[in-house]
Amino acid sequence: SQKIEQNSEALNIQEGKTATLTCNYTNYSPAYLQWYRQDPGRGPVFLLLIRENEKEKRKERLKVTFDTTLKQSLFHITASQPADSATYLCALDGERFGAGTRLTVKP
Amino acid sequence: DSGVTQTPKHLITATGQRVTLRCSPRSGDLSVYWYQQSLDQGLQFLIQYYNGEERAKGNILERFSAQQFPDLHSELNLSSLELGDSALYFCASSGDRGETQYFGPGTRLLVL
Numbered sequence: 001s002q003k004i005e006q007n008s009e010a011l012n013i014q015e016g017k018t019a020t021l022t023c024n025y026t027n028y029s030p031a032y033l034q035w036y037r038q039d040p041g042r043g044p045v046f047l048l049l050i051r052e053n054e055k056e057k058r059k060e061r062l063k064v065t066f067d068t069t070l071k072q073s074l075f076h077i078t079a080s081q082p083a084d085s086a087t088y089l090c091a092l093d094g095e096r097f098g099a100g101t102r103l104t105v106k107p
Numbered sequence: 108d109s110g111v112t113q114t115p116k117h118l119i120t121a122t123g124q125r126v127t128l129r130c131s132p133r134s135g136d137l138s139v140y141w142y143q144q145s146l147d148q149g150l151q152f153l154i155q156y157y158n159g160e161e162r163a164k165g166n167i168l169e170r171f172s173a174q175q176f177p178d179l180h181s182e183l184n185l186s187s188l189e190l191g192d193s194a195l196y197f198c199a200s201s202g203d204r205g206e207t208q209y210f211g212p213g214t215r216l217l218v219l
Contacts, residue, residue, distance in 0.1 A: 041215075043197050043199070044150070045210070094205060094208055096152065098149070
């Protein structure tokens with residue numbers, strides 16, 4: 001059966017460092033992969049989309065990579081700030097969501 | 108503000124009861140999605156409607172049903188409620204390509 005795994009439930013980093021979150025999947029070949037940010041008690045907010053034929057996408061301090069051979073996506077936040085603290089979800093084809101990684105950026 | 112509205116914000120009910128959750132998509136969006144999010148299950152896709160027609164079905168229980176009306180708003184009906192149905196229910200909408208979903212603020216359901 002299809003499975004989506006985000007590397008860890010929680011990730012703590014120091015302000016200014018780069019946060020790297022991982023999304024692995026099995027038994028599925030998505031046409032695209034999305035990353036969302038979710039704050040407690042609120043709906044997810046779309047951040048980035050990367051298609052199966054794209055290797056990397058950037059938006060301001062965010063970077064996403066997509067390796068369809070490894071079946072893995074990496075999500076990077078550079079120069080992290082305390083305001084980046086949230087849960088980050090990956091989603092395959094907009095329907096299958098990972099459980100999320102809760103990122104805490106400490107000042 | 109995503110432009111997607113959901114009512115009510117909170118709902119407290121008893122086991123065995125039936126409730127209806129309502130969602131209004133962003134202006135111009137034809138697709139509506141429903142998700143359930145509980146602490147131990149993460150965000151689970153339930154069902155998608157596109158312009159009034161069911162387009163995709165996820166892990167939706169038989170006790171749950173949904174529909175999308177001609178004005179594109181959608182309702183999710185949950186019946187014979189159980190304690191385990193307590194969760195946040197999100198609605199999302201998207202345009203034609205469906206690649207970016209805009210989520211509403213959610214309805215928090217508590218079944219006692």
